[in-house]
Amino acid sequence: MARLIINGRSLEVNVSPSTPLLWAIREQVGLTGTKYGCGIAQCGSCTVHIDGAAVRSCMVPVSAAVGKQVTTIEGLASGGVLHKVQKAWLDHEVPQCGYCQAGMIMAVAALLRAKPKPTDADIDAGITNICRCGTFQQVREAIHAAAKA
Ligand code: FES
Numbered sequence: 001m002a003r004l005i006i007n008g009r010s011l012e013v014n015v016s017p018s019t020p021l022l023w024a025i026r027e028q029v030g031l032t033g034t035k036y037g038c039g040i041a042q043c044g045s046c047t048v049h050i051d052g053a054a055v056r057s058c059m060v061p062v063s064a065a066v067g068k069q070v071t072t073i074e075g076l077a078s079g080g081v082l083h084k085v086q087k088a089w090l091d092h093e094v095p096q097c098g099y100c101q102a103g104m105i106m107a108v109a110a111l112l113r114a115k116p117k118p119t120d121a122d123i124d125a126g127i128t129n130i131c132r133c134g135t136f137q138q139v140r141e142a143i144h145a146a147a148k149a
């Protein structure tokens with residue numbers, strides 16, 4: 001058992017401390033916006049925030065999140081208002097199949113928190129999420145739009 005704070009709610013999850021955070025989020029808490037892709041911290045589809053920093057939840061044990069603020073895609077909007085990254089994603093019609101996009105958006109939100117006006121080089125270095133639909137150009141445009149918002 002472990003107590004986690006996810007999207008501002010304190011929740012008990014019935015898993016071992018070494019269970020990947022991704023499975024606690026999806027299977028115990030039922031927040032399925034965070035996706036499983038590779039399971040080895042390569043694709044980024046499982047990206048969530050811990051205390052505002054992007055992490056790949058398939059490789060983070062639940063024990064590492066105890067006592068910290070976990071935010072998933074379901075908690076990114078605030079008070080019914082979309083996060084500026086979500087807004088830019090809609091404006092630029094970024095998603096295709098959508099599978100990678102929750103992780104992509106979470107990674108970008110963390111990047112913009114750390115670097116409010118990222119250069120293309122910052123984006124290349126900071127956003128290593130994989131999109132099998134090849135939305136990378138739309139992602140880049142939407143990041144620059146969100147940075148101006
Ligand atoms: S599922 Fe976590 S990085 Fe791919």
Ligand code: FES
Binds near residue numbers: 099
């Ligand atoms: S939108 Fe399909 S994998 Fe990225």
